[in-house]
Amino acid sequence: DPHVLDLTRETPPSTEVSGRIAAPGVGYVRIAAIGTETAARVKAQIAELTNNGAGKLIVDVRRTSTGPLDNGIELARLFVAKGTIAVKESRGGARETSVAVPGDGQVTLPAAVLVDGGTSGAAELFAAALSGNDRADLIGEHTIGRTAIQKLVKLADGGGLWLSVSRYLTPAGAQLHEKGLEPTVAVDEPDVEFGQNPAPGDPVLEKALERIADKKAA
DSSP, X not given: OOOOOOOOOOOOOSOSEEEEEEETTEEEEEEOOOOTTHHHHHHHHHHHHHHTXXXXXXXXXXXXXXXXXXXXXXXXXXXXXXXXXXXXXXXTSOEEEEEOOTTOOOOOSOEEEEEOTTOOTHHHHHHHHHHHTTSXXXXXXXXXXXXXXXXXXXXXXXXXXXXXXXXXXXXXXXXXXXXXXXXXXXXXXXOOOTTOOOOSSOHHHHXXXXXXXXXXXO
């Protein structure tokens, strides 16, 4: 049925990275989009939270879907000190592996990553890298599975075709594109009736706070 909504136009946030202390000793970092400067901004935000007493970390990439895939790998390098970060498979089966190098893994705080059905692309690669290296638990909902690199092919009739020329796999080499990631702890976000305000509270964040209480540093 049709719905009538009043919308208020607002200025978007000035940065894609924000943070706060979510609970005593636990920092919360929200990454709304991933770009070329995201890794540096996340590093700076974590340093600020650490100075304010954070000894554990929750990273929220729910509904995060924009940004080059390579930047998701770059972001994961902050947390993964050794091992395979991502595997890219091209047409024909050729594979290219991205591994941690000396200097990676500067962030050693125990971590959890919040994900949902809107987590895709660079954010999904980031989550897969941390989960695949036992660096963080994934809390929330199954991710969408969108980690392909596409190319626009022009057709003779003036149309076009988006062709997937390569795709990223999990660090273990399992299918990620069109499959998504299964959370370590599944938590469904509450369904909200169209046009209604969500109920107060965040059950996914609350579960992450509970889960991270027993985590130790990497």
